[in-house]
Amino acid sequence: MTSTTTASRAPANPRRRRPTASARRERNAALRFISPWIVGFVVFTAWPILYSAYLSLTDYDVINDPTFVGLDNYRQLATDPKVALALWNTLVYTVVQVPVYVLLALGLALLLDRAGRSAGFFRTAFFVPKMTPPVAVGVLLLLLFNGEYGVVNQVLGWFGVDGPAWTTDPDWIKPGLVLISLWSVGSSVIILLAALRGVPTELYDAARVDGAGFWRRTRTVTVPMISGPLFFVVVVNTIAAFQLFTEAYTAYFGAGSSTYRNDAALFYVIYLFQQGFEFLHMGYASALAWLLFVVIMLVTVVQLLVSRRLVYYEGDRR
Amino acid sequence: MSTLPRPESAARPDVADPVEPGDVVAPPVAERRRRPRRLVRAVVLLALAAATVVFVYPLLWLLSASFKPRADVFDNRLVPRTFTVENYLTVWDAAPIGLWLVNTVVVTVLAAVTVTVSSALVAWGFAFFRFRLRGPLFGLVLATMMLPGAVTLIPTFLIWNQLGLVGTNVPLWAGNLFGSAFYIFLLRQFFLGLPREPFEAARLDGANNWVMFWRLAVPLCRPALVLTLLFEAQAAWTDLMRPLIYLQDSDTFTIPRGLKALVDQFGPAGESQWEVVVTASVLTTVPMIVLFFVGQRHFVQGITTTGTKG
Numbered sequence: 283m284t285s286t287t288t289a290s291r292a293p294a295n296p297r298r299r300r301p302t303a304s305a306r307r308e309r310n311a312a313l314r315f316i317s318p319w320i321v322g323f324v325v326f327t328a329w330p331i332l333y334s335a336y337l338s339l340t341d342y343d344v345i346n347d348p349t350f351v352g353l354d355n356y357r358q359l360a361t362d363p364k365v366a367l368a369l370w371n372t373l374v375y376t377v378v379q380v381p382v383y384v385l386l387a388l389g390l391a392l393l394l395d396r397a398g399r400s401a402g403f404f405r406t407a408f409f410v411p412k413m414t415p416p417v418a419v420g421v422l423l424l425l426l427f428n429g430e431y432g433v434v435n436q437v438l439g440w441f442g443v444d445g446p447a448w449t450t451d452p453d454w455i456k457p458g459l460v461l462i463s464l465w466s467v468g469s470s471v472i473i474l475l476a477a478l479r480g481v482p483t484e485l486y487d488a489a490r491v492d493g494a495g496f497w498r499r500t501r502t503v504t505v506p507m508i509s510g511p512l513f514f515v516v517v518v519n520t521i522a523a524f525q526l527f528t529e530a531y532t533a534y535f536g537a538g539s540s541t542y543r544n545d546a547a548l549f550y551v552i553y554l555f556q557q558g559f560e561f562l563h564m565g566y567a568s569a570l571a572w573l574l575f576v577v578i579m580l581v582t583v584v585q586l587l588v589s590r591r592l593v594y595y596e597g598d599r600r
Numbered sequence: 601m602s603t604l605p606r607p608e609s610a611a612r613p614d615v616a617d618p619v620e621p622g623d624v625v626a627p628p629v630a631e632r633r634r635r636p637r638r639l640v641r642a643v644v645l646l647a648l649a650a651a652t653v654v655f656v657y658p659l660l661w662l663l664s665a666s667f668k669p670r671a672d673v674f675d676n677r678l679v680p681r682t683f684t685v686e687n688y689l690t691v692w693d694a695a696p697i698g699l700w701l702v703n704t705v706v707v708t709v710l711a712a713v714t715v716t717v718s719s720a721l722v723a724w725g726f727a728f729f730r731f732r733l734r735g736p737l738f739g740l741v742l743a744t745m746m747l748p749g750a751v752t753l754i755p756t757f758l759i760w761n762q763l764g765l766v767g768t769n770v771p772l773w774a775g776n777l778f779g780s781a782f783y784i785f786l787l788r789q790f791f792l793g794l795p796r797e798p799f800e801a802a803r804l805d806g807a808n809n810w811v812m813f814w815r816l817a818v819p820l821c822r823p824a825l826v827l828t829l830l831f832e833a834q835a836a837w838t839d840l841m842r843p844l845i846y847l848q849d850s851d852t853f854t855i856p857r858g859l860k861a862l863v864d865q866f867g868p869a870g871e872s873q874w875e876v877v878v879t880a881s882v883l884t885t886v887p888m889i890v891l892f893f894v895g896q897r898h899f900v901q902g903i904t905t906t907g908t909k910g
Contacts, residue, residue: 301732308729311809315725318718319741322778327744330755337754344761390651396644406896407652410659413888415838417856417863418881422658424868425665425878431674433661449868465658469903476904525748528840537864554750559845564754571750578748 338568348565355569365570367545368553369577371456375549376523379460384516387467391474392500405475409468420532423462424449434461449533452546459530459547463523470515477508509593517585524578527551550574659885666879673874687879694866694876697883699851700858704837707772707854711836715776716828719783720821724813726784727791728799738788745781757845771846772854773836783828786906790824791817827902830895837888855884 301309313320338355340348359365390408394401414422427434427448435445448458481504489499505512526549534547535556554574558567665673666687668680675681691697726738760771794817802812818825843857853861859880866873892899 305731309731309733312725312729312731312734315721315729315809315813316737318777319722319779319784322718322775323740323744325759326756326775326778327747327752330752330759331747333755333758334751344758390648393644393648393651396640397648398641400645400648404648404652405900408655409899410889410892411655413834413892414659414885415840415856415859415888417838417840417859418662418885421859421863421867421877421881422662424863425674425874426658426661428674431676433657433676436676465655468655472900472903473906521748525750532840532860532863536860551750554753555841555844558754559757564758568754571748571753575748575751579746582746 334568334571337565338572340565342564343562344564345562351565355566358566359569359573364548364553365573368548368550371546371548372524372526372550375456375459375526376520378456379463379523380516380519382460383464383467383519384470384512386464387470387474387515388505388512390467390471391478392504394471394475395478401475405468405472408471411465412468414466416528417532419462419465420529422465423458423529423533427458427462455534455546459526459533462529463526470519473511473515474508477511478504481507506594509589513585513589513593517582520581520585521578524574524581525551527555531555659889662878662882662885665875666882668875670873670875673878687875691862691876691879691883695858695862695880696851696853697855697858697880700853700855701883701887703769703852704854704856707769708833708836710769711773711776712829712832714773715780715783715832716825718777718779719828720787720818720825721813722779723784723787723791724817727788728812728817741781741784745785753845760846766846767848767852769847769852769854772839772842776832780832782906783832786902787821787824787828789905790821794820823898823901826895827898830891830898831902833891834888837891855880859884 337348339350339352341351341354342348394404394408397404426432429435429445429447429450432445432448434448438445446454448454485503485507486499489503494502530547530549531552534544535552550570551574554567554570557563557570660678661676664678664680667683667685668675669682669684669686672681722741726734726741756771756775757766760766765771765774798816799812802816807815837854838856839854840856840860843854844860847853847857850858850861859877862877862880864870866876
């Protein structure tokens with residue numbers, strides 16, 4: 283039994299012993315197989331990280347050479363109202379989207395777990411939207427959530443609700459994006475369903491003998507037993523929510539789009555993209571990227587620390 | 601679909617499951633649930649049916665709207681009042697859709713094949729051989745998964761710019777020649793699940809490392825390799841950000857990039873010819889739906905693996 287996700291590593295060999303000829307041969311063979319990744323790591327990860335760190339200390343527009351400006355870009359970050367706005371938008375979106383998304387995924391997985399033979403059919407139905415390219419999801423957002431003609435408001439109208447202008451009213455743009463994101467919940471449902479199927483029956487039987495009802499069993503047996511995959515779903519979706527780009531960019535940005543409503547949909551990666559590739563402020567965009575990196579790392583570390591207390595791992599998962 | 605439970609289905613709780621049994625999927629625990637009460641079952645199926653309508657409706661809406669004349673696009677009927685293929689002809693004239701589709705197929709195939717081959721090689725290197733740096737190096741592979749793409753976005757652009765390849769499709773797939781951390785991780789999981797004996801036997805018979813990889817490991821892990829192909833095909837087909845960054849000339853666009861151009865031209869800020877946007881959206885989406893139904897088993901199994909073993 284291990285208690286962390288990164289438990290199994292290479293066995294700790296006695297260090298600092300001269301490798302034998304066969305060990306050397308084995309190592310060289312391994313390195314030959316791994317070499318594509320090593321080259322890729324150096325060229326497309328390590329060097330870009332270093333160069334991005336350097337660029338964040340410069341002004342660079344691709345055409346002229348970078349000029350060193352020290353920490354100016356980072357000072358600008360602190361005072362740029364658009365950065366504050368983009369961070370705020372991204373934070374609000376993430377804080378709302380992730381819990382709703384995960385709860386919906388869990389709810390659908392619990393239903394599927396009790397669906398018997400038809401579960402396969404429903405699982406397919408839930409997953410198909412996930413195949414829709416995010417650009418098309420952005421288009422669907424504009425169409426289905428259209429304030430005047432959209433089907434969402436039409437359905438709301440059946441219940442006497444006068445639906446808002448989801449795609450033009452700044453107050454309703456983020457809720458619209460959250461709702462359309464729920465459409466892609468299928469892959470998380472599949473993960474949680476697989477986890478539910480792995481929960482041993484005896485636990486439910488024992489809980490039932492003790493008189494636990496459905497909600498009680500869900501809270502005290504199901505959720506703890508699937509806390510590993512549940513945590514995985516939370517972390518992955520948090521990171522994804524922080525980097526929301528395509529759906530919002532498709533619907534609210536790009537050539538010729540009006541600006542009045544964009545402020546509500548100015549998410550962090552969109553602003554970074556604009557600075558880097560529309561205004562060619564490569565240095566400033568690099569500083570923006572590093573701020574995003576720090577924020578995501580902080581959030582992930584906090585989630586890992588919390589998970590130490592909450593997540594239950596049974597057996598070795600590797 | 602029927603929302604009433606059939607008697608047999610209540611007696612047999614195991615699910616008709618398209619996933620083939622394998623060690624990567626949690627084995628269905630037999631006889632784990634007591635016979636659910638019929639009422640509960642009916643409510644569950646009703647809720648699932650309602651959810652299915654919500655999930656499937658937008659795609660049907662889109663498909664249906666693509667066959668409606670402009671005035672009817674927003675009428676929210678699933679069966680067009682007037683059925684027309686006019687929109688497909690209009691789109692064909694308004695944009696080089698055929699070219700975009702060909703470009704996307706080329707990029708998708710190149711991206712999927714290169715990443716599968718390179719990731720399999722690297723994963724095998726980490727799975728089969730024992731060497732001192734294996735742990736730290738593999739830790740580095742995992743660490744790169746945590747790095748937000750935004751950090752390397754700009755220097756990577758500058759590399760391709762320096763090589764004079766901005767404006768071509770090369771930056772959209774050539775990075776895949778060096779493997780991708782996620783797939784390396786995934787494939788290593790599968791390779792680690794292989795028994796070691798056949799490989800020791802092959803080694804005694806004088807097989808070299810390449811032969812063992814190509815003749816033994818690859819055929820044994822074909823499902824995982826198909827999964828990698830499918831996942832990357834989806835990622836490459838649907839990507840918008842990199843085509844936005846790297847492609848300038850309309851003739852080089854991939855279909856999502858082209859669709860974005862059409863949204864800008866005919867969408868809310870443009871000429872409000874939604875039927876054009878709708879039809880292009882259908883053409884962007886349908887290949888992915890087909891891909892899903894071709895590889896459904898692999899998709900479900902792959903997502904299960906990454907989620908429960910990650």
